[in-house]
Amino acid sequence: MKCPRCSSDDDRVVDSRTSADGVVIRRRRECLECFMRFTTYERIEESPLRVIKKNGERVRFDRDRILHGMLRACEKLPVSMADIEEAVMRVEGRCQGEYDREVPSSVIGSLVMDELRQLDQVAYVRFASVYREFKDVGQFMSELEIILDEDVEGLDVPGPGVSSGDAAGGLPPANPHDPGQQAEARDGS
Ligand SMILES: [Zn+2]
16 A cells, blocks of 8 residues: 555554444554555445447446336336346346446347346337337337237237337326326325
8 A cells, every 4th residue: 555645655554443344444554664654445346347338338337227217118017116126136137247347238238128028028019119229110010020929918019109218207198087186286295
């Protein structure tokens, strides 16, 4: 450790203690040149997994983004929060297990699609339609046919614009026929 006063590399550890949770080790050091005392903290390196975007840019791996993407795809579908969170953890685990430092965003996209496919077919199509940026309806339909070939019952084809990442934040339009809506305002909720 370089002394903050004289920049010497020679020091000795005077005192060493571990935090209550065992996560951090605090070391009191003394410079052997100028005898200045200073403190260092040692902690386990958090795996700084990074994502390689399509344009080559590197960004920090963000599990919240994956969670939000999946929540959005599963909006108004019978998929539990616990199932979604578990799916996100599996995606994160596989990224860390199979990729050391950097994982292409396309890999994450595929992993998320695999998970959504297991959770809910509609969520899968929603996500795929946005993620794969289908160029035309034909391409979208062929993707849909693959799913329909699997003979899924009650598949509700999402309309255009579903979770398309618009500025409205994907909020469903207010239902003018909802009788509870006026009462809601009085509740002050
Ligand atoms: Zn010093």
